[in-house]
Amino acid sequence: MKPREITAYLDQYVIGQDDAKKTLAVAIYSHFQKVAMEAASTRQNLTLAKSNILLVGPTGTGKTLLCSTLAACLKRPFVTADATTLAQSRFVGDELEALMQRLLEQAGGDIERASCGIVFIDEIDKLANPGDPERAGAGRSVQHALLKIMEGSLIRLSDGTVIDTRRMLFICGGAFVGLEHIMANRHSYGFIGTTSDDDGQLIDRLNSRIKPTDLFEFGLIPEFTGRLPVVARLKSLTREDFVRIMQTPEDSLYRQFQQLFQLEGAELSIGPAVFAQIAELALEYKVGARSLRGIFEELMTPVLYALPDDPPGTRVHFHSLFAPPQKTTGEQRG
Ligand SMILES: Nc1ncnc2c1ncn2[C@@H]1O[C@H](COP(=O)(O)OP(=O)(O)OP(=O)(O)O)[C@@H](O)[C@H]1O
Ligand SMILES: [Mg+2]
Incomplete structure (x- = not known):
């Protein structure tokens, strides 16, 4: 798949985060290009440096x-x-x-396919925890173990097969709470005039980049941070993002609940004001899009409780988060 095709697919399910999508798509595309180049190369032992990826962004942003x-x-x-x-x-x-072993199963037992697969390691920021010395020690040893397989090593599975991780792509993700603070305290590059357009933008981009030293200061070991050259940042979601998240993805909350209603032979509609109100609340909860489901459930529970007793063809319409919904049955509509 080309980068553009990858982002187009992601757009169906993930709202916003265009920069992160592009970074990911390019990194993945180049990874498979490199794998293909290596396979086609006549040179023995040609290894192209791989670009493992780090995804950083606040909780609940995707x-x-x-x-x-x-x-x-x-x-x-x-x-x-x-x-x-x-x-x-x-x-x-x-x-x-x-x-x-799981990767190999995913590849249908094909070692060759498995060895150019993708491994995602989530919550990577939890490996950096100063304070508790025991947990910090465990975090460090996991980083050491990970950096070995990220770099490329041979792993022997229980049945004796050996899998080479040299060509695998690793994606690590984490919220890195407090990283913004570290970045805000460091020196920024300001030596190129900030006046004119392009230069200024490039400098801004460089300054907003997360550097290995920031991650080191956060508490990850330097050898580990050095092996994650590509960093994709996710942004905090806005009110408008929340409104879209509830409605547009194929498996959005709104659609999910509409399907639930359909199963009861009923119909659900929600007015735009309600989505705006929910988004407003979600913004206050500060846990990203994760709070949307809870608010939705709360809104729907009383209606879903009574719905199986309602006559078929009942229509339920919400016009405000703070008012009971309007219910009309088939008969009332005449
Ligand atoms: N950009 C987004 N587009 C659509 N839905 C989203 C988006 N971000 C979050 N969500 C919704 O919120 C839920 C939680 O998101 P996700 O698990 O990706 O958060 P996260 O960034 O991994 O957070 P954490 O750091 O806490 O693990 C998802 O299941 C999804 O329903
Ligand atoms: Mg997560």
């Missing part, structure tokens, strides 16, 4: 969603793991082996 959507569209072996689970496990090596 990091995990982006990756699971990617997994669905790429038709490549794709596995996900959670860094916190890795850090809690007594034997990181065993966990990573199990991860590779």
